[in-house]
Amino acid sequence: MAVTRRTAFAATIGLALAWSAGAEAADPIKIAFIDPLSGPFATTGESGLRSFEFAAETLVNAKGGVLDGRMFEIVPLDNKISPKESLIQLKRAISDGINYVVQGNSSGVANALTDAIEKHNKRNPDQRVLFLNYSAVDPALTNDKCNFWHFRFDANADIKMDALTDAIGERSEIKKVYIIGQDYSFGKAVAAAAVRMLAEKRPDIEIVGNELHPIGKVKDFTPYATKIKASGAQAVITGNWGADMVGLGKAIIEAGVDSPIYTYYGAHDGITATFGPLGEGIIRSVREGTLNPPTPEFKALDDAFKAKYPDNDINQPRIFNTIAMLAKAIEAAGTTDPVKVAYALEGMEYDTIMGGKVWMRPSDHQAIQDVHISVHTNKNIVVDADNSGYGLANEKTVPMAGKDSPTSCQMERPNAA
């Protein structure tokens, strides 16, 4: 017994010596990061968190912060990708006096958050919160469900589809297209947009299949691949992500399809490594921010990031735009008051590190930016993905995609004073 107690004491001393006293800057500006940090989607959440921390460190804090020395501090809050947990974490952020919330994984969570934040801001005008959405692309968020407090920094599903159908439209040899996606709001939005836009741009294209499969429940995609192959499709469009993306892509290629597969999320987070040589020249991704060839600034940023996090990629460049634009808006407003910062963000133009511009459209708070179609390859890759030697090479750029796209958003604006 005595031994144990003495050991415990020694341990306490030893541990106390290892204590790291983090130097805390005076009165930092806290940003709540509400995304999955445990459970099946934790990898995606952690990768986003690292980008945010790195962006805050390099773009803001290393340059002396904002408003004469106030630093950005990212506060990670695990939402387990559940809307319920997200709302609890939102409450936690609010009781810590946080005014800025960033979130990106799952449009379902984003919908729950934007709804809750709008109600909260209405009910508590002295404790308002801004919602900076860096990844949830459900078009509804900047249309029917838009509100003044929500800003989206990624191109939404419709804008991406616009760019994607432009790319397909240019390839006159494609006559038959197969659309397949996960059976939920995003998958349906992708399918509807694809059908609508292909009919406008290339009425001669026949849609040989338009299919939804249950999300996250399909063990084996071979039956779908069989159907796709049998349909004679010359191009496949899918909004699948995660394991559903890998499973579908592998099955299609293994069935002998060598026509292009246009994806929203067919790269990074282990997907590029898994496709490897199999996906060469077949998998294409539509995204904001081009990786190859990179701008010198981005190459430098990526090198610094890789030095710190060798196992991660900068796969969501919009995170850097989010932080930089927030810092710029706070400087412009001269205060951290959410209403004033929101007004400063509206209509802001920002030159990104990736090259190209971002414009925060005031009518619906949708960021308008260049959208790129890239192909999965190992040729001419400077910035690769998953350290696999494979990466995304730019094939086509649509400048300021969706600049004039319609929106049904009608937001109530608070008094700026």
Add this chain to the structure above:
Amino acid sequence: MSVNQSTTTGATADGVEPAWKRVADEQMRRGAFSRTLPVWGAAVVILMIMPLVFPSAVAVTIMNQMGISIVFALSYNMLLGQGGMLSFGHAVYFGLGGFLSVHVMNSVEYDGWWLPLPLLPLVGGLFGLAFAIPIGGFSTRRAGTVFAMISLGVGELVAACSIIFVAFFGGEEGVSGDRTMGPPVFGFEFLSEVEVYYLTAGVVLVAALFMYLFSRTPAGRMANAVRDNEERAEFVGYSQRYVRFVSFCASGFFAGMAGGLFAINYEILTEENLNLVTSGWVLLMAFIGGVGFFVGPIVGAIVLTLLQTVLSNHTELWQLYVGILFVLTVMYAPRGLTGLVAMHGPALRSGRLGPLVAAYGVALVPLVAFLAGAILLLEMGNVANQSVVGESEAHVFGLSLDVSTAPPWLVAAVLAVGGAYALARLAPRLRDAFGRATGAAGGAP
């Protein structure tokens, strides 16, 4: 554990019940309602003052979540604890009750229905009941494995439907509403979390009271009898199927009520509210708390909500800890946390608790050492396994440990092994002390 005797086919369950268990069961069954009145009174007082003790917004939110979980877990216990029915799909009634509550909430807002908010959980309950009646109609024919399988199938079906039928379930975004659109109740509009807390607390109290009273009705008592021995209950003239059906419907009603509470608190219902994960959680809550006791699920709901909302902020391994806790409970404390406390009841009454507490006090030191060591090992192991190359610091108990060096590992290993060894050495003495205190020769299992 008597819960399971109904389905035991091969070997019989443990032949002789230990004394502490007999006494505890006896207490549970005996005694008029009036004797529990002080407990209910204390509950009212505690519920009243909680927001004053923990006034922060996040604390109130967590307490609201606890309230919802308490009603849900209690309703689950009506199946498992009182009726011997193991369900893998109880979230169905919770979720459907909640979804319909939100739709009603929206009708209040847009169609001008008149419904004060405090009545909404009742609406949710009625919808839960409405679904429980047809499903219970065919699933309660048998208890045990058949019931468990059907509940699993129904759970999968409804969860799948929630994604397919977008008009009703709202797809991935779910359905949201606004609780403040109803008529004010005594001037309250339910804008703030604290107002919602008092509403939730009131509903929890009423629901718990009625569930308690249900367990004292002839139907509730017969559910116990059927659980313990189907044939014997049939001989007394009760149709076991009918008794199970009644329990099932009542359970569906209260689950729907919890769903209604959820709708009020979060103003949004999504697919996660009726999927298998939620069904699994309620099983965990009820079982870890203790299915053999009325208060068991309440304890479980509080503990697991805390683990989920507080522990998860400190470690990403929290689900691993919950898993370990659950498996240990099933193996070594099948009557749950409440059972662990209740088995000391006889010692307390006979005034022999003192020596036992002293024995526990001695064991506390190695126990804490063992837990600290094990947790350190797990957390450091996690960092060593998962983290990126640049990061080698594990943050545990407010300490930053460099996992690329040996000393933290050695300290943790010594703590864990030393603690475990000392505990193993102490175990016979503890068993002995427990046996002497409770008067049973063999001691606890």
Add this chain to the structure above:
Amino acid sequence: MTELVIFSLLNGLVTGLLLFMLSSGLTLIFSMMGVLNFAHASFYMLGAYFAYTISTYVGFWPGLVIAPLLVGVAGALVERYGLRHVHRHGHVAELIFTFGLAFLIEEIVQFFWGKATKDYSAPEILQFPLFTLYGQNFPAYKAFMILISVGIFIGLFTVLSRSRVGLIIQAAITHPHTVSNLGHNVPLVFMGVFGVGSALAGLAGVIAGPALGTFPGMAFVLGSIVFVVIVVGGLGSLAGAFVASLLIGWLQTFAIALDWSVNDLLALLGVSFDADHALRDLWTLSLPQVAPILPYILLILILIFRPTGLMGKRET
């Protein structure tokens, strides 16, 4: 159409045989011990992960043998130190125990291997299209999966019907006490059967990992389907499990292949609905959309109308 039918038959066969590898072990365990093992698919996942780790050191083939053995040992240990302890509390307690175990194994796998999908792939030698029909490839690896599964089926059948151990197992299923009185160590037989059942699941994981992906959710995706198989086939019947495995394999593949929807059916009847109807989702429901829930509908129908399952002798 012929193309679709041929390939759907083949795909369904692969899925069905894979399901059988899992359900055969589960059925054996259930018939002997009366335990519905919720964690069975978790052993399948362990098999895939063990094999992945082994393959990173010495390649695919050693993993094919070593990984199932390791899983078998893990299974035997779980039976000896976990399940046997809970057994005296009855079958519901056992079911709860295996449920908790499934939860725990998923967490343990994430602890050791992380959350991302592992890059576990088929050996180079099997990475070619075995044959091409109507322009579609049939991968050689799928044929390999069929081969292994059929081999297991034949081996299992031979052992159970011809060998001494098989006879003891068959006897222990029906008359555990008599077997015990004859001097056989029944607890040891139980432990062995649980280990072998787990090893079979592990083997299924080893060969399914490269084809279906190796990730922490792989057990959850397959877990309840295996339950459906053994209940539909009839609890305790190996032949029933075989039939039900193939049935469900083909049910799911053909449901995906055939694009029938409620709308088509209504159109045949001359009925049509407008797109804004409250029940619109019901009219547009198509067979591929509901494919994954068909097994559960089948499960509920079987439990209501034929509780013994297709080929079972005893009630569930």
